[in-house]
Amino acid sequence: NAGVTQTPKFRVLKTGQSMTLLCAQDMNHEYMYWYRQDPGMGLRLIHYSVGEGTTAKGEVPDGYNVSRLKKQNFLLGLESAAPSQTSVYFCASEPLGTRPTDTQYFGPGTRLTVL
């Protein structure tokens, strides 16, 4: 199993450009999450999904959109990138039934720089 994979690993954008980050998991997990990690801020939840076709807002959703059309994929979109969105983005997945321990499995991250 590849676990949780993220594409791309690195990206540099100009202000105003758009892009989509792809998260894929091959563990048949029900829940999926997008976080951003900034120095001094820790991990903050952007959006999450509790199943195929569902999405919900997290702590810092503004400027991002998500879609979960297939159970194994969770896409994070930036419609008009801003320098404040420069960060490392992590995707995580969680199997049904591990709650309440919330055993989340993280991907390797995407380093995004917005100039």
Added chain:
Amino acid sequence: QKEVEQDPGPLSVPEGAIVSLNCTYSNSAFQYFMWYRQYSRKGPELLMYTYSSGNKEDGRFTAQVDKSSKYISLFIRDSQPSDSATYLCAMSARSTLTFGKGTMLLVSP
């Protein structure tokens, strides 16, 4: 005041030392407590979890929760250079996780 407070460090110790990592929190609804380890330029991985107050031991690692003080700890015995990483505490009230900022630990040979 943030819901979860964690000293960012870095915490530098010699190999073999006992390490204590701590988090405090303000939300009394948190019932489930986790520690994640994150190596440089990698994603976090779950190290330990505990429910409510008490201790849990796993090899060289002990997680401790004191709900009355809203304080959790992770102890690492006989620390090794391979333990050098950032340790993130995380908490849940049966919903999404709230993470601390992480403490960077450096174990020197």
